[in-house]
Amino acid sequence: MTARILRNVALTALIAVTAFTAAGLFYGDPRFVGLFEFRNSTVPNGQAADQQPGTAAETVGSDAPPPGLEEQDSPLGTADEPPVPSDSFKFLAMNDDGTPVGYSPCRPLHYVVNAGLAPAGSENLVEEAVGTIARATGIRFINDGPSTEAPSEDRDPYQPETYGERWAPLLISWTTPEVSPKLKGQVIGTGGSTHYSFDGGPKTFVTGSLDLDAPQIAGELERPEGSAYATAVILHELSHVMGLEHVDDPLQLMYPEIGTPDGLAAGDLNGLYQLGRAACRKDL
Template identity: 65%
Template sequence: MVRNFLLVTAIGASAFLVAGFVYGDPRILGLLDVRIGPGGLQPGAAQPGAEQSGTPEPGTAERSGRSAEAPPPGLEEAEAPLGTPEAPVMGSDSYGFLAVNGDGTPVGYSPCRPLHYVVNAELVPAGAQQLVPDAIDTISRATGIRFIYDAATTEQPSAQRDPYQPDAYGDRWAPLLIAWTTPEVAPQLKGKVIGTGGSTHYSFDDGPKTFVTGSLELDALQITEDLRQPDGKLYATAVILHELSHVMGLEHVDDPRQLMYPEIGSPEGLAAGDLNGLYELSKAQCRKDL
């Protein structure tokens, strides 16, 4: 039986950009809640009764100077990109970006500093321990971003996760959080949503935006069931690669040949459009000021 995945994306302002896999036979699910940081919900995407005051202007997280909400700038920032992305073998324009700057360039992570990550693996399915590291290696080769695994963590996913947590992680941006979890802890994993992921971007006033941290949640129970099926590891890897691509900044496309297409019938991995989009994200500027 061909298994299909349906993705649902909701895009936020100054945002925690969220995307989710719906797993099983083709099903339609409403848009996921949009998370923005710090605090609040994007106008027009709030749940009934949600607080709207103090929501940042769409597209920016205005910062007029350093504050207790941001770490000292430039930690681990080098003079040049730390890695070289693999150039795509085939050209393709079947890609899109979750966020762009005023000049049209895509919002990405600084290639001149490592992207640290932590993993909450308390619920990782048996036999799935290597899926995340392998997917990260694939994304690293495609983007040139150097990932550094810091440690296991007990941090739980949160819709209002602070991008700066000095008590937990010191004077730096919080690392990318990857969590094997449940819908009870991460309500965005409701119904057949099997994974969500996204990143928080930061800017000064109307200046360029850059991602500084992110989060990726995987429904441990659904993936456990998937791993019992033929090609289960390939499908689980497709979920992780898709969500990591959202973390990096890719949007859905209408080309069914791409991994970033909303429905996936076979786990063939990153296609030409996905790879070209990730390659473009590798050109994000260095940010000694963040």
């Protein structure tokens, strides 16, 4: 892509909400929703977009992969219908037409795991949580295996030298507050995604990251029902990654405090279901 990318658009929607429960667990998130605007690039119908010489756009054509990689004509998977209707959900970002910003369901969402600090007993937790989100959204996830990429607050969404000419995969990191300062104090996890758009058009997430406080979760895993709490943390953060915001309803997993860790509730499931119906994007 011979894209010029306007990078001077401020990061938005950093809402750090932390709270604690009887179990002493805090969520600290959503971590970020980055916004990047393509300018002077190819628009969805293949015509050249308006040229805007003299804007603040910088030419960084190598900062975006070729568009439409692995993108199919229709969604790859089918989400499970939410068993109970509920409108107790909220989206992190919206398009002008009122649709929520999500990932394209017409391509797989690749992820890698930096598991160097993963605590004992956590081996299957991430994969199981990803499977739960896949069923709730219909998004097809592909585990690209382990990664040594360190978590970063300004992670580059395109890293061809590391991951090839595609959007960087979702990075799930077992990390520490020293490496990921947003985990300082009693925050146990953060998560978020980066969305792109063309000239103010509809936005779509292209990659994200999820940081898990390994020492704190290791402590939880030593407690009775610890794995249920750890799973709740991972599901909550993955739901931010997919595009869900916090809600005020304490029955939902997207409530900012961890209550009884029963997993995704009706509002969470309805929100994730809608996110799984985001637009396909051959142009991104």
